[in-house]
Amino acid sequence: MGASGGPRLSGMQKQVLSLYRGFLRAARSKSAEDRLKIESIVSAEFRRNSKQVDRKNFLYVEYLLRLGKKQLNQLKSPDTIGLSSLDISVSETKSPKP
Amino acid sequence: MALRAAVLRHVRVPVQTLTRTGTKSRPWGPNCGSIRFLSSHDDHLTKEEVIDRVLSVVKSFPKIDPSKVTPNVHFQNDLGLDSLDNVEIVMALEEEFKLEIPDKEADKIDSCNLAIEYIYNHPMAG
Numbered sequence: 001m002g003a004s005g006g007p008r009l010s011g012m013q014k015q016v017l018s019l020y021r022g023f024l025r026a027a028r029s030k031s032a033e034d035r036l037k038i039e040s041i042v043s044a045e046f047r048r049n050s051k052q053v054d055r056k057n058f059l060y061v062e063y064l065l066r067l068g069k070k071q072l073n074q075l076k077s078p079d080t081i082g083l084s085s086l087d088i089s090v091s092e093t094k095s096p097k098p
Numbered sequence: 099m100a101l102r103a104a105v106l107r108h109v110r111v112p113v114q115t116l117t118r119t120g121t122k123s124r125p126w127g128p129n130c131g132s133i134r135f136l137s138s139h140d141d142h143l144t145k146e147e148v149i150d151r152v153l154s155v156v157k158s159f160p161k162i163d164p165s166k167v168t169p170n171v172h173f174q175n176d177l178g179l180d181s182l183d184n185v186e187i188v189m190a191l192e193e194e195f196k197l198e199i200p201d202k203e204a205d206k207i208d209s210c211n212l213a214i215e216y217i218y219n220h221p222m223a224g
Contacts, residue, residue: 009181009205013181014201014205017181017182017184017185017201017205018201020182020185021185021189021201021204024185024186024189025189028193043182043186046182047182050180050182
């Protein structure tokens with residue numbers, strides 16, 4: 001137990017985890033409600049890809065990493081309050097205040 | 099007498115509104131579990147306190163069976179978590195102890211023991 005017996009991480013895996021961490025950090029700067037939404041979308045997206053994407057498909061993982069970094073930069077902007085995922089319509093329109 | 103009462107009422111009103119708005123605008127978000135005021139630097143956390151708080155953070159993680167959590171458990175080997183869960187736990191510990199753990203360190207923290215050691219030795223842990 002005490003021995004650090006976890007799986008050794010490849011460089012690419014570290015990048016993925018670092019990106020995930022970046023998203024969770026960015027989510028902290030949003031309102032509590034938005035934060036929960038962002039966290040659940042991000043977590044679902046990473047888990048989905050971790051199951052579906054072949055870990056040897058380096059080109060595709062690189063592509064996803066680039067895409068994720070771009071989305072993360074957008075999320076970091078204070079004007080961005082939420083995320084919407086690509087395929088499923090989590091996107092919602094805020095009802096305009098009268 | 100009537101004058102005195104009127105003056106008292108007049109004096110009291112602004113004070114009351116002041117305190118009321120004061121408490122209302124406290125910036126604690128609804129999701130910060132425990133309210134802790136800015137702690138002084140003198141009292142560094144004791145080891146027992148670090149252990150207690152690390153374990154309670156880990157136990158509150160939804161995917162974990164709290165009865166399995168001891169100071170010696172390894173997150174992925176013993177608790178059946180994956181590397182993404184591991185990231186989430188370390189992030190939760192960051193928030194609990196008001197730290198920012200750099201990626202390089204965070205990747206190494208994969209057990210309660212290592213988390214306790216890291217936090218206990220961190221000068222800014224609060």
